[in-house]
Each structure stands twice: as structure tokens, then as C-alpha cells.
Amino acid sequence: MTAKKRYERPAIKRLEAQMPNKFGLRTAYVPMTHVDGVAVKDLLKEHGSPLFVISERTIREKYQEAKQAFTNRYPRVQFAWSYKTNYLNAVCNIFHQEGSWAEVVSGFEYDKALANGIDPRLIIFNGPDKHEEDLRIAILNDSLIHIDHLEELYSIIRLADELSKRPRVAIRVNMDTGVFPIWDRFGFNYENGQAWDALNKIMRSGKLELTGLHCHIGTFMLSPSAYGVAALKLADLALGLQQRYNHEIKYIDMGGGFPSGNTLKGAFLPGTDTNPGFDALAEAITTPLVNSNFPANKMPLLILETGRALVDEAGYLLGTVISNKRSSTGKRITIIDVGVNLLFTSFWYDHKISPAQSFSNYTEETMLYGPLCMNIDVVRENAVLPLLNKGDQFVIHHVGAYDMTQWMQFITLRPRVLLIDMEGRAHIIRQRETLESISQYESVPEHLKKIAP
Amino acid sequence: MKKMKSNIALSESGFVFNPNTGESFTLNPVGQQLFEMIREGQDYQSIRKKFLEIYEVEDSIFEKDYEDFVHLLHSYQMMEPDEQA
Numbered sequence: 001m002t003a004k005k006r007y008e009r010p011a012i013k014r015l016e017a018q019m020p021n022k023f024g025l026r027t028a029y030v031p032m033t034h035v036d037g038v039a040v041k042d043l044l045k046e047h048g049s050p051l052f053v054i055s056e057r058t059i060r061e062k063y064q065e066a067k068q069a070f071t072n073r074y075p076r077v078q079f080a081w082s083y084k085t086n087y088l089n090a091v092c093n094i095f096h097q098e099g100s101w102a103e104v105v106s107g108f109e110y111d112k113a114l115a116n117g118i119d120p121r122l123i124i125f126n127g128p129d130k131h132e133e134d135l136r137i138a139i140l141n142d143s144l145i146h147i148d149h150l151e152e153l154y155s156i157i158r159l160a161d162e163l164s165k166r167p168r169v170a171i172r173v174n175m176d177t178g179v180f181p182i183w184d185r186f187g188f189n190y191e192n193g194q195a196w197d198a199l200n201k202i203m204r205s206g207k208l209e210l211t212g213l214h215c216h217i218g219t220f221m222l223s224p225s226a227y228g229v230a231a232l233k234l235a236d237l238a239l240g241l242q243q244r245y246n247h248e249i250k251y252i253d254m255g256g257g258f259p260s261g262n263t264l265k266g267a268f269l270p271g272t273d274t275n276p277g278f279d280a281l282a283e284a285i286t287t288p289l290v291n292s293n294f295p296a297n298k299m300p301l302l303i304l305e306t307g308r309a310l311v312d313e314a315g316y317l318l319g320t321v322i323s324n325k326r327s328s329t330g331k332r333i334t335i336i337d338v339g340v341n342l343l344f345t346s347f348w349y350d351h352k353i354s355p356a357q358s359f360s361n362y363t364e365e366t367m368l369y370g371p372l373c374m375n376i377d378v379v380r381e382n383a384v385l386p387l388l389n390k391g392d393q394f395v396i397h398h399v400g401a402y403d404m405t406q407w408m409q410f411i412t413l414r415p416r417v418l419l420i421d422m423e424g425r426a427h428i429i430r431q432r433e434t435l436e437s438i439s440q441y442e443s444v445p446e447h448l449k450k451i452a453p
Numbered sequence: 454m455k456k457m458k459s460n461i462a463l464s465e466s467g468f469v470f471n472p473n474t475g476e477s478f479t480l481n482p483v484g485q486q487l488f489e490m491i492r493e494g495q496d497y498q499s500i501r502k503k504f505l506e507i508y509e510v511e512d513s514i515f516e517k518d519y520e521d522f523v524h525l526l527h528s529y530q531m532m533e534p535d536e537q538a
Binding site: 004005006007008009010011012013014015324326330360362387389390 | 479480529
């Protein structure tokens with residue numbers, strides 16, 4: 001008996017008489033059958049669908065690529081892992097093993113970094129909402145506190161007295177770097193003098209150790225020149241302190257905001273084409289610092305808090321097709337088992353999606369809906385994909401940043417997260433949630449325990 | 454029975470031209486095979502039997518795909534109106 005042929009949905013596509021796009025007509029779609037040598041179908045069979053998978057190899061390679069770009073151009077460089085980008089302990093520890101400090105923005109993240117074993121003196125504490133108790137612990141631990149507003153500055157001065165400590169602080173500076181919008185809600189403004197005023201207050205208090213200057217000019221920044229402007233303005237403040245107080249700043253922290261290979265919604269070109277790359281960013285940041293008037297033997301340490309650019313491409317979300325249908329207007333709809341509850345970043349990215357099995361060259365435009373019974377659950381408004389059927393598997397790329405911190409336990413439970421190590425072995429680094437794990441935070445008053453009348 | 458308009462043109466490589474609307478279409482290989490069988494006037498049962506023999510496909514999935522395909526042919530004005538009962 002001869003084997004039956006592989007079935008593909010019968011499809012007919014109208015040829016649109018319009019301008020071809022600049023990429024031409026795509027006739028091939030490359031499937032992604034393996035992640036770091038491990039078969040997607042095996043991973044889904046063993047761990048269920050959907051499933052997050054993180055590549056340790058990609059993280060380490062990206063880190064080294066970024067480090068190389070900066071250390072080639074500047075003598076003293078330090079990375080600090082941005083916990084909010086992905087604070088799964090296994091992921092944080094890869095960065096710490098590579099030499100990253102920790103950059104945290106809440107007491108919760110601070111505790112997480114401590115629990116991961118990082119030296120508290122190597123924790124940078126950012127953010128506008130540091131509770132009094134958080135500040136107290138950070139001061140006692142001699143962590144680096146980046147001050148966001150005057151209320152915080154005054155609290156730290158008071159705590160310095162109370163604890164008889166000299167806290168190590170920096171201020172966050174916001175500024176016009178020529179890009180819109182200006183992120184002026186965090187820190188002190190450069191142009192209107194707020195930043196210089198705060199620095200004077202710190203210096204005149206005599207109670208704080210002003211160790212650095214910090215900025216974080218935006219997110220997914222595609223213009224390296226904006227970082228150049230920011231570096232120049234921080235250098236100006238540092239040199240002003242040197243001139244006025246003979247005070248040397250130990251470091252300049254340029255924050256993060258570097259883009260990944262993801263494609264922003266509405267972008268004309270794919271993210272892989274618009275990303276300037278680490279070399280261009282490093283060139284823009286280090287050139288003003290190298291050319292500034294810092295004494296050659298006293299260049300401040302350059303700290304970078306980039307998160308997304310280091311981890312986004314290491315994350316994959318594996319899933320399965322639930323169904324195909326048509327909208328009222330005849331548009332193809334594909335329902336998948338990955339929704340915006342897991343893929344929060346789909347609100348601003350058009351994620352690249354690859355089938356996990358081979359297909360013919362025939363493709364169709366489809367709208368990808370998640371499994372949630374909510375109208376907002378749209379993963380891609382328009383994706384060109386092969387003819388997917390129920391049960392077909394796929395891989396969503398570039399989900400390492402923010403998806404595993406901003407995900408929601410909404411309607412359904414969150415899945416497992418796997419790490420593929422350098423030898424291609426899979427490790428569960430976060431278990432899938434259960435009804436019990438979610439219900440443990442709830443309690444029902446006695447009079448509501450019985451629902452029968 | 455589903456009946457295709459007699460003036461719909463199909464090339465060997467799967468291009469379709471509908472002179473009623475002036476529109477052109479492409480078919481994937483499975484679509485071309487199904488298109489030809491519908492054009493020949495084969496009814497659903499004989500098409501279904503043939504597809505289940507040749508392809509690795511479940512009956513219910515093929516039925517859904519067949520209905521979807523024929524629905525599209527209707528929307529592209531390639532089919533004669535359904536006969537009234």
C-alpha cells in the first residue's frame with residue numbers, strides 16, 4: 001500500500017493589482033524545527049503547549065557581543081542586568097556569571113537580586129517608588145541608590161543621619177536628546193537646571209557620597225546619536241562637579257533602551273534591518289566620553305543597563321494552532337494557544353512567527369488570535385504564513401524581554417519555561433502554574449464557603 | 454450540486470482567470486486539484502472519496518476545508534448560484 005500524500009489546505013488567492021513591496025514576493029517560508037538543537041515537537045510533547053524556551057547560548061553570545069563593542073572603545077565598562085526585563089533567577093544568574101551587576105527598580109527585585117547571591121554593593125537601585133524600608137536596607141547594604149525625585153533625596157539624607165551611614169547615591173537625569181517623546185517623568189531635568197540643583201543639594205548636604213550620574217533616555221531607541229547627546233550632557237554635569245567641588249564622579253550610567261531584533265508595529269522595515277547594533281550604539285556613547293575633558297587616568301566607569309537587546313532574541317514561545325476560520329469579511333483567521341496574556345509585547349511588536357514543520361511555498365495572509373475569550377486577544381493583525389492546520393506547531397521569536405515579567409495570569413494558567421543550556425540539555429526553570437498555586441493567595445470568608453442555599 | 458461557471462479559465466500551473474470580474478487568482482497544488490474536480494462537475498461525495506484516498510487528512514477537516522474553498526469560489530463569483538430546492 002502506498003503512503004498517502006501530505007495534505008495542505010486547498011487555497012485560492014486573489015492576485016492584487018498593486019505596487020509590489022520592496023521585499024518582492026516571498027515564496028519560501030523557512031520552518032524552525034529546532035531550538036538550539038532540540039526538536040520543537042519533542043519539547044511540546046514533553047512539556048505541553050504553549051511553552052517558553054530560553055537559549056543560554058544566545059544570552060551568553062549576545063552579552064559578549066555587547067561587551068566587546070563597548071570595551072573595544074572605552075577602557076572601563078560594566079553591565080548591570082535589568083531585572084525587570086527578565087527576572088527568572090536562572091536568566092539573572094547567567095548574566096551575573098558573565099559579570100553583570102544587578103539593576104533593580106523595586107524592593108521585590110532588590111530582594112530577588114540578593115537571593116541570587118549578588119554582592120549588595122553591586123546592586124543599582126533605580127525607580128521612583130523605593131519604600132522607606134527598601135531605602136534603609138539599601139543604605140545599610142551600601143548599594144548604589146539612583147535618586148529619582150527630591151522627596152527621595154530628603155528621605156535618604158534623613159536616613160543617613162538616622163543610620164549614621166554615608167549612602168552611595170547617583171541622580172537620574174532626564175534630558176532632551178533630540179528624540180520624541182522626552183522621558184521627563186523620571187529623574188531631574190538637565191535643561192531646566194533641576195539636575196544641577198539636585199547635585200548641589202547632595203554636595204552641600206555633606207551626608208551622601210555622590211558616586212555617579214545616571215540617565216535612561218527612552219526605550220527601543222533606534223537613533224544612536226541620541227545616546228551621544230545624553231553622554232555629552234552627563235559628562236558636562238560630571239565636569240561641572242569637578243570644577244565646582246573638586247569632586248570626581250565614579251561612574252556614568254547610560255541606562256538601557258537599546259532595541260532588539262523585534263519589529264515595532266507600524267514600522268516600515270523589519271526590526272532586524274532597523275536595529276543599529278551594539279557597535280553603532282557603543283560608538284555614539286563612548287565618543288563624547290573619550291573626547292571630554294576627563295583626565296585620561298580618571299575616566300569614569302561606564303555602566304550600561306541594557307536588558308532587551310541582550311535577552312529578547314534568546315526567548316522563544318512555542319505553540320500550537322487551535323483552529324482556522326473566516327471573519328465576516330472573508331479574512332482568514334487562525335486561532336492559536338498563545339494569547340496576549342503570555343505575549344504582552346504583542347501590543348507593540350509584530351512578532352516574527354515561524355512554522356515548526358515544513359510546508360509548501362504557498363502562503364496566505366492571516367489574522368492571529370489567541371485563545372482568550374476577550375476581543376483584545378490579537379497576536380498579529382496581519383501575518384503572512386503557510387497554510388496552518390489544527391495541531392500545527394509554530395515558534396514565536398524574540399520573546400525573551402518583558403514577556404516573562406509582564407505576562408498575566410488571566411483566564412488561563414501560565415506555562416512552563418525551559419532553558420536550553422550550552423550542551424543542548426533542557427532544564428525547567430519555571431513550573432507551569434496550577435489551580436492550587438494561584439488559589440493559595442485567596443481566602444473565602446466563612447459565610448461564603450457554602451454556596452448551596 | 455455545486456456548479457462552476459463554464460467560462461472560468463485555469464492554466465496548467467494553477468493560475469485562474471475569471472472573465473466575469475477580470476480578476477486573476479493562484480491556487481496551491483491541492484487547491485488546483487480540488488478546483489479541477491469541481492470544474493468537472495464532480496459532486497462532494499466523489500471528491501471526498503478521492504481526497505481521503507490520496508491524502509493524509511481527516512474526514513471532518515476535509516469537509517470544513519471543502520466548504521471554505523467553495524464559499525470562496527462563490528465570493529469570487531466563479532460559481533453558478535445554488536439550485537433552489
